[in-house]
Amino acid sequence: MFSTLHGMSRSDAQLAQEALNQEGSYRFPAFSASDAVTLGLSLRKRFRASHRHAKGKGLVISIQSIAGHPLFSCTVGDLGHFSGYADVGLDSWSCLEAMINAVKRTGHSSFYVEKGANALGKTPKQMGIQEVPVQGGAFPIWLENAPICPVAVVACYSGSSQDDHNLVVTSIRDYLNKILRNSEAGTSMPVPSIAPPPRPESRSDWNLPEVTTVASEYTRPESLYDGHDDEH
Template identity: 30%
Template sequence: MAPGSASLDIQALETEERELVLPRFSPEDAWALGVLTQSIAAEAGHGVVLDIRRPNLLLFRAVLPGATPDQQAWADRKAAVTLRLESSSALVDARLSAAGVDPASIGWLDEHYAVTGGSFPIRVRDVGVVAAITASGLSSQEDHDLVVSGLRAHLNTNVETHPGQ
């Protein structure tokens, strides 16, 4: 990694999290976001598992052709990171890597967590993190980019259909 590139990655990831804040998030919004993200993945031919969840409540899941059971396990573990730390799993990974910290060595991120890109917090304005959207099946960066693309498209659709919210 080039000098200073870790801080640029962290800044870019933090900017994404500040930008991708929804005005609201209902079960209907979870469904719309999931279907939209699934369409993006299917159009690109990605064999991924997608899910949207709150703690202890699955709101949406799609398994695209080519996905494997192992990818569901990874999605579970990535989402656990996002829901626990209220940051994208990619941002957690970048921050720990920049600090030279091995997640397994710190003790509070055991085998139930996967500190790698692909899960992103669903944040509602004036509320905070209410859920996580997760993809598994591509590279960490591609999984991250997929969920961010879905969130961006959903947010743009939401703004267009509900101006002023």
């Protein structure tokens, strides 16, 4: 039985290649702060509905721009809860930041970095990536028309490399499919119409009196020199 399970398992090289293919397939047409919040809430909802959360596991979520600006941050579970559930450790955020830094450093998902290093028989430190170990759960956000570098990083940490990676990738895949369905159905945000500029008012609209000059009523004022020509 164990030999059969061993034959069904995939190698680190195969897992790394699969993660690389996912990075190339799941790219956004655009990514805004609103997308980050929607995606973050989706991650939270999915984890709360999972069997791992039901067994007492906790999760930390962070979505940042590639420059490090926080777009979404959330903790699922409490370390000091009286039930003992949701074991969010004090080092959870430190592990999450290490995963995010690995994505920023390499441009690849932390799961790809982990499995790629394992396939080469090296540690992240030996590969010059970082000092601390790397595990799956952080994924780069690429734009379809911007192959230079990722624009953001989506990351979650619960202590399970494979599960955290699958949670992030599945949430991104479903969110992209939703965007595609909305665009095909034409349910995107309508473009606001721009009202034409107001027409300049004519003089008749101002109700100003017309100024008329009648030649017969106009009399030139007398000059001091009037009548002097008669004396000469």
